[in-house]
Amino acid sequence: MMSIRRLLLRDLLILAGGVTALILGVSWWQQRQALRQQADLRAAESLRHLDRMLKADLGQAQALGAILQSWWTTEALDPADAERTARLVTPLLAGQRGVTSLNLARSDEHSLLFLKLGGAWSLRELRPAGTSAEVRWMRLDAGGHILSQEPWTPMAYDPRTRPWYLAAAAGGSGAWTEAYAFYTTHDPGITYTVPVRGPGPDLRGVAALDFLLDDLTQAVWEAQPTPRSRCLVVDEQDRALILPKDPAFATPEARRQAFLRPLGTSFLALHHRLLQALPQGGDQTLSFEGSPMVGRVQVFEGLPGVQWRLVLAIPEEDLMGSAFRRVLGLVALALVSLGLAVWRIRRLAVQVATPMARLGDLAEALGQGALPPPIESDLREVLSLDRALRRAQESLVDQGRLQRQLEHSQRMETVGTLAGGIAHDVNNQLAAILGQLHLCRELLPEGHSVMDRLDRAEEATRRCAQTTKALLSFSHQSRPELRRLDLNALVGETGAILDRLLGGRIRLVLELAPDLPWVQGDGVQLEQVLMNLAVNARDAMPEGGTLSLRTRQNVAGEVCLEVQDTGPGIPDSALPHIFEPFFTTKELGKGTGLGLAMVFGIVKAHQGRIQAENPPEGGARFRITLPPAGRPHDSGPLRKTGLRAETRLVGVRVLVVEDEALLRDMLADALTLARAQVTPAQDGAVAWRAWQAGDFDLVLSDHRMPDCTGYELLQRIRAAGSDVPFILVSGQGLDAVEKELARDPRTRLLPKPFEMPRLLALMAEMLGRKG
Known part of the structure; x- marks a missing residue:
């Protein structure tokens, strides 16, 4: 044999x-x-x-x-x-x-x-x-x-x-x-x-x-x-x-x-x-x-x-x-080799193909849960494979379950890594754009016709920034900026946008409970949740239907938001996986499988819950539950003093640390216009040398930099015995060190992208200066 x-x-x-x-x-x-x-x-x-x-x-x-x-x-x-x-x-x-x-x-x-x-x-x-x-x-x-x-x-x-x-x-x-x-x-x-x-x-x-x-x-x-x-x-x-x-x-x-x-x-x-x-x-x-x-x-x-x-x-x-003769020669040799291979393969097929085909049938049958009779062959390897396949059938169920868990974990890790990398680079550019728009406003006279266009550009940039924050929330690398907001007002404003998005064949119904408690939330991210759910409902009702948005307070005092359509509903087999990344019930090329996964991440970041179900009356219903926040108190609008009129930073010596050249130059220009004395540094190592050689009233530093991060620079400065005010800027969450930063009263964490009025107010607050 x-x-x-x-x-x-x-x-x-x-x-x-x-x-x-x-x-x-x-x-x-x-x-x-x-x-x-x-x-x-x-x-x-x-x-x-x-x-x-x-x-x-x-x-x-x-x-x-x-x-x-x-x-x-x-x-x-x-x-x-x-x-x-x-x-x-x-x-x-x-x-x-x-x-x-x-x-x-x-x-x-x-x-x-x-x-x-x-x-x-x-x-x-x-x-x-x-x-x-x-x-x-x-x-x-x-x-x-x-x-x-x-x-x-x-x-x-x-x-x-x-x-x-x-x-x-x-x-x-x-x-x-x-x-x-x-x-x-x-x-x-x-x-x-x-x-x-x-x-x-x-x-x-x-x-x-x-x-x-x-x-x-x-x-x-x-x-x-x-x-x-x-x-x-x-x-x-x-x-x-x-x-x-x-x-x-x-x-x-x-x-x-x-x-x-x-x-x-x-x-x-x-x-x-x-x-x-x-x-x-x-x-x-x-x-x-x-x-x-x-x-x-x-x-x-x-x-x-x-x-x-x-x-x-x-x-x-x-x-x-490319050598034409060499190609022709190689083609001719390939044809000769192909002819020889076909001749030898036909001989091999007689001796090997039949038992190997039966092994393939056995493997396919095992995958379907069946167990055909043993294979008869003169080849030792075929008989060994037959026995191994039968032993493997006993562990197929457990292996399938472990494989699904591993794939889910890998998808989550892939999306998280992708979101973090994109958000870091995009937040740097968005911060530079917002700063440059603010500087443009400084160079124009009051009432200039371009001001309205600058306002629109700033609004578009802020919305783009909220999108990156949604990505980071989905990947658990950042938390949304929560503020007290009226959910009924948010649903009403979003409904006006949805009317145009849904087209004329879908009727939008709003059922808003009166005296609804306010919630702690990020308005743009919650608006994105409604938009994603509405788009999914629109795709599920190509012939038209009704989309209902309801708000109410449950018996536990929590605030509930329901999004329900009259479409065909969600397949029962898909319900357990509906919020998994890359899972989609749409046709190939019409869905990415990330929309509901992002919705799940945003709701979870708001300390809430989301549930998908098929109600008895038909269609699909998504129920979002958020903790109440009571009524808000008026904190007043953000002070938007122009840089030229800013008096709180006159003569302040500021060390600006940022590895992104465009953002570093913008910060230096803006703070210089506010009459601060600015020393720029392209990374943490250069900043540390500048700190040792100079005397500064405040440090403004990015976190994610080569050689020496912003947090490491803060540790070095504190180890040197200085309690200089330190603003740490990051486009991603810093959960690992956030508690330690909170214990330092002279340190503040500022998320990217930020607007110049907010930065100036924070700097003035840390320096103890009022406008």
Whole structure:
């Protein structure tokens, strides 16, 4: 009696061994030939394209330098006349893609600096003043006209001592300097310098055009031949001038630290190996990080003062492309292999297929609760499987129950994780939007026509914020902001919206009990509960019907809200699972299974209960029970003083900690407008260092940040013995530490997103200042 294992191994090894050897041999030969040819052509063409692109950008600057030299020599341009020079030069600078600044320095120390800031050009004029110098800044429009200017201020700076001036003064014509750190921005770059001389050999001045290495790097990245190419440009000292596209250089700060570093075995090792192997240019195939790479080195020359080398490495996979002959060969081999497989499978079917088919019938029968007679076979494995399947039948019921519990738990965990991640990012953006809308209101005069649109935008943002809170309530990561509210009024207001939502075929009936106790609830979330239940009822009554909303107080004093329709009702098999995530009775593509799960989460977060049933009179009924809250007391409206009119924060030193740049900038702008002294920090670690070095009256910190969370920052500050007021902001719940935060009277928890009036009021309250 032969085992299945020996039978399958023998026949499949005969088939697979011959076919695999044939396919691998032919495919390898074809791929290596195609790869070698494509690699050489593609790498060479890519470097030629890069060479042309760099020369075009740098050549434009040289042409501009020649124009400036001609104008200066013929006295059409004079740095001493700032206004005239600005109108003459600015239009030319606007047409330059890579130039970031232009220096026009006279030999008498008088100089002009055109600097590109935020897409617009500014002008700095420097003039000698006795034994020192003084400077003023001017803002220019696109035509070079002066829009505004600052007063003259002293400045200890002499352009004649800068490397670019000294290089031009020593040279006879225009040339590029070696890369160096700029005086104004401290960013590394290169400069094209043009000496301007009079009729004689005397130097009248120098024109210098600056290029940032970072701008050149971005341009090279855009011109890379493939997404995973690694292109590097080095100077004569093998210092990095243009960096490869790599995650290590993704941020400007990382690139700033890497510029001008000499290559070594630990820094850009791949390109270092290429330069050592090909010092005078050429190409080579090498392996890097387990992947074959095609490398090429080309000398970049032809520009005065520039002696660079271009280094390019492209993964072989990027150069393969589609090879028609290789595809045809593989198809032919696949057809041959298929024919051999069919021939062998037909033989195997006679020996194996029949008992295996009977095993499949047995497994299917066991799944339906039946137990067919034992299988007769000469194969040991078949008989063993028969016995194992019969033993497994005894535990199928328990396994099914455990599987359903596991799936339910995994779904809840998946939804909770998804909701938490989405809510954190969305709440950050919503908080920034609300703050920016508030700042827009500050910049507009009273009664402006845009105010109404800003109000609508704020209302839409608040509703979006409540949606994220509903998601967090569903995932148990946040609790709603409960306030005393009139449930009858909420149902009445929502009913007006539902009339339009339900269409004309469904009649809406409201039965509201008089003298109904108020409840503790979040109005927008309870409105969302009604909307979800109404939409489900509408879908259940495509031919029309009646939807009833009822309120009453039960014998236990609880407040009840009932939503009942006249549709076909809920299937009895679905009732126990109706509130489970992803469970739906709708057709595929018409429901997600999350609507009622979210309703269940909101009601539970309100300390309430929800029950679904099919009443005897037909249809479906959802009964929501909420604890009563009595009648409310009037707490007064939220004070909405404008930031400019805010007096409670004047001179307050505030440390603002937020890893989301848009939200951090908005908070800094708003508090600065309220005349507070703001120190921003992008994470908890930076904030802790700022705290140790400074003196602050209040700390406003996000919670969820890398390296050091907001709660950890609070612990460090309290451990240092300080009781400074601390506002901890979070877009998710902090149930694990909320009790501990409540014991600290100098700490408040503020949920995201928040409105600026609420933040200002909370800050004033903690500082003990009243408006």
